[in-house]
Amino acid sequence: MIPVLEIFGPTIQGEGMVVGRKTMFVRTAGCDYRCTWCDSAFTWDGSAKEDIRQLSVEDVWHELKQAGGENFDHVTISGGNPALLRHLGDLIDLLHNNGCQVALETQGSVWQDWFLNIDDLTISPKPPSSGMETDFSKLDDILSKVEEADRTTTHTSLKVVVFDKADFAYAEHVHQRYPQVPFYVQVGNPDPLTDEQTNLVSGLLDDYEALVDRVVASSAMNNVRVLPQLHVLIWGNKRGV
Ligand SMILES: C[S@@+](CC[C@H](N)C(=O)[O-])C[C@H]1O[C@@H](n2cnc3c(N)ncnc32)[C@H](O)[C@@H]1O
Ligand SMILES: Nc1nc2[nH]cc(C(=O)O)c2c(=O)[nH]1
Ligand code: SF4
Numbered sequence: 001m002i003p004v005l006e007i008f009g010p011t012i013q014g015e016g017m018v019v020g021r022k023t024m025f026v027r028t029a030g031c032d033y034r035c036t037w038c039d040s041a042f043t044w045d046g047s048a049k050e051d052i053r054q055l056s057v058e059d060v061w062h063e064l065k066q067a068g069g070e071n072f073d074h075v076t077i078s079g080g081n082p083a084l085l086r087h088l089g090d091l092i093d094l095l096h097n098n099g100c101q102v103a104l105e106t107q108g109s110v111w112q113d114w115f116l117n118i119d120d121l122t123i124s125p126k127p128p129s130s131g132m133e134t135d136f137s138k139l140d141d142i143l144s145k146v147e148e149a150d151r152t153t154t155h156t157s158l159k160v161v162v163f164d165k166a167d168f169a170y171a172e173h174v175h176q177r178y179p180q181v182p183f184y185v186q187v188g189n190p191d192p193l194t195d196e197q198t199n200l201v202s203g204l205l206d207d208y209e210a211l212v213d214r215v216v217a218s219s220a221m222n223n224v225r226v227l228p229q230l231h232v233l234i235w236g237n238k239r240g241v
């Protein structure tokens with residue numbers, strides 16, 4: 001059984017290595033981190049605990065079909081930290097058997113062997129502003145397993161959220177430590193609960209420009225991509241999009 005909080009889509013992937021790709025989302029409950037600025041804190045802070053459902057992989061597929069019909073061939077699994085779920089490999093197999101590509105978002109704190117079956121694996125280690133501390137030996141271990149399977153340059157990416165100068169220095173450090181892994185920096189959303197979309201988006205566009213400026217000025221950040229959260233620019237903090 002998989003603890004599921006949301007199944008939604010089709011929408012577009014708003015972040016990272018497959019930004020813009022039409023996709024469905026499955027959001028699992030539970031996280032081993034507590035990022036100060038988490039935009040999905042309801043997955044771990046107890047505020048949505050009545051909404052958590054224990055679903056079989058067949059149930060998940062059924063709900064994806066109900067929501068998406070024939071209009072999808074890509075599913076993104078996010079959370080929370082879906083890497084906490086040892087049995088997610090069964091869902092990934094079922095999605096593949098039904099002609100879907102599978103993406104997954106995780107922070108790089110836990111390895112699962114089924115990572116090697118993910119088509120678009122985003123590993124998003126957390127910068128200082130999150131209040132979390134990166135276990136670099138764990139991250140080394142994860143990225144060396146990916147490398148052993150020859151999946152570094154094709155199916156994997158690193159994505160670091162940046163709010164401030166210290167976060168940017170952290171992002172430079174991560175990119176320099178794993179220079180062969182496709183690298184993304186993402187604008188941080190400082191107010192993931194506000195419903196004042198106009199102010200939010202105009203601030204985020206300013207922050208995006210500032211992040212572009214930082215990347216442009218850094219010799220350590222040449223082979224990188226800089227992105228906003230596209231879905232937030234379109235829909236603000238709305239859930240289920
Ligand atoms: C909600 S997390 C779930 C997956 C996993 N726990 C992780 O953090 O990678 C999905 C992505 O959203 C990013 N994210 C969370 N809160 C954010 C915020 N306030 N601004 C920008 N990105 C954020 C995370 O860094 C991660 O890349
Ligand atoms: N459209 C859309 N794109 C996303 N990319 C990563 C998301 C996430 O919350 O993990 C997300 C999300 O919630 N919605
Ligand atoms: S690791 Fe991801 S889900 Fe967990 S608290 Fe941080 S941003 Fe939120």
Ligand SMILES: [Mg+2]
Nearest residue numbers: 039040078229
């Ligand atoms: Mg999100």
